[in-house]
Amino acid sequence: MKRTVLAVVITVNAMAAHAQSSVTLYGRIDNGFQFETGLPGGHRFTAESGDWGCSWLGLQGAEDLGGDTQAIFQLESLLNTQTGALWGNLFARHATIGMTNARMGTLKLGNLGAGELSQDSLWVDPQLMQRYGISTLVRGRNWASATNGFEYTSPDLMGLTLKGQYDLTNNYNWNNSTTPGGQGRADGIEAIYNVGAAQLRVIYDEIRGANGSFDNVYAHSRSLMTGGTYAVGPVRLYAGYQHLNAPGATNASVGVTNTSQPAGVSAPTSVDHAWLGAAWQVTGVTTVTGAVYHANANHGNGNGTMYTLGGTYNLSKRTFLYTELGYLHNSSTSNLSLGSDSYGNNNYDPVANTASNDNPVYGHSQAGVFAGIMTSF
Incomplete structure (x- = not known):
């Protein structure tokens, strides 16, 4: 491992010297700790990586x-810093090359990864896309990724x-994935408008399934x-709305059966x-954040409301402590x-004490709290 790190440093220095570019x-x-109740097997106390935000390691440069x-590039890996393992492929978050000009704009090509437009919802989320935030009640839909794109x-x-994106499938069929069960074509457009103390943002994106x-x-x-923020002295206000639509959703396509759902409930096609x-x-050095989120799904799936309260304390320009409390009522x-798990019953087995996901029992609530430390370099 030490040899690998040394090789990276030597390579970076060589690139900078040879190309006279910034790398x-x-x-x-x-890293932190988390305690949650209302899980299928009761409550759980865990060590966690990424409750406030993902851990990553990257290289970026410009010539x-x-x-x-300027010619620009970015390579970025997602890390589980509790185990030291990669989450996904080596450069799953970003692997792009492109060009930028102040008058003409910026073009990027490659694995846009975590740059998929739905992830820009971070900027209209009072909790900045923490574990209990804008992605929770849509089961992680706003964490979409994009590959083979520009x-x-x-x-x-x-x-x-x-901002506009288009992501190819590299398949004979324009929409279909090359991998069974994978993601098909994706595309989207975004508009950001800054005026005085306000910022308005509209994002439309499409993520298709393996069959298009x-x-x-x-x-x-x-x-x-659509969402926006408005600054009033030391307080920034947030508000937003999102509509999801999947007209082709069925129980089979989301992996559930009629017998595993409550009576009258089937796969939602809109949220x-x-x-x-x-x-x-x-x-x-101290910030306090609070927010309420509400989501309603059709086809008898009811609604959930989440209440959150968080805070950060800066120890330096690069390092801060954080905490957040969340309560989700179904x-x-x-x-x-609270864990943004996939749709469906938890299929809890009390004998083996196992479950297929961390969704609570239908109609039950969950509560949680986490705290940790974030540093950047």
Whole structure:
């Protein structure tokens, strides 16, 4: 491992010297503890990596090509810093090359990964996409990823910025995945408008299933999201709305059966999701955040409401402590979970003390708290 790190450092230095370009090795580490109740087997206390945000390690660089144009690249790996293992492929988060110009905009090609447009919902989330945040009640739909793609971001047009993405499947069929059960074609567009103390954001994206259809509202669906923030002194206010649509969703396509669902409940084809919240900069080093999220799914799936309260304390410019509390209340036919688990019954086996997911029993609530430390470099 030491030889590998040394080789990376030597390579980075050599690249910088030869190409007269800027190359940066960067990353961040998030580790902490978590306690949650209402799980299929009761409660659980765990050590966690990434409750506030993912841990990663990356390289990014730029080379001056003249005429105010730069060639750019980014390689980024997602890490489980409790075990030291990679989460996914080596550069699952980003593996792109492109060009940027202040007057013409920015073009990127390759694995856009965590740059998929739904992940920009971070900026309209009072909890900044922590474990209990904007992705929870949509079972992780806003953590979508994009491969085999290209992205264009416009320059600032009097406060307006536009971004568009298109992700190919590399298959004979334009929409279908090359991998059975995988993700098909994805695309989207985003508009960001900054005016005074306000920022408005609209995101539309499509994630297709392996057969090219919208067959799971929480994974392969159309998403339309709009939200905004407004700063009033030390307080930033947040509000937003999201609609998910998957007209091809069936019990079979989401992996459930009629007997495993409550009476009258079947796979949802649409979800409406809304939230309100605020972030208060109490002091120069302390921030308190609070938010309420509500989601309602059709076809008898009911609704869930999540209440959150969090805070951060900066130890330095690079390191901070964090904590967040969450309480999720489900209606009688809903089993949304704090862990953003996939749709369906938990199939809990009390003898073996095992479950297929961490969804609560239908109609039951969950509560949780986590705390940890994040540092970046």
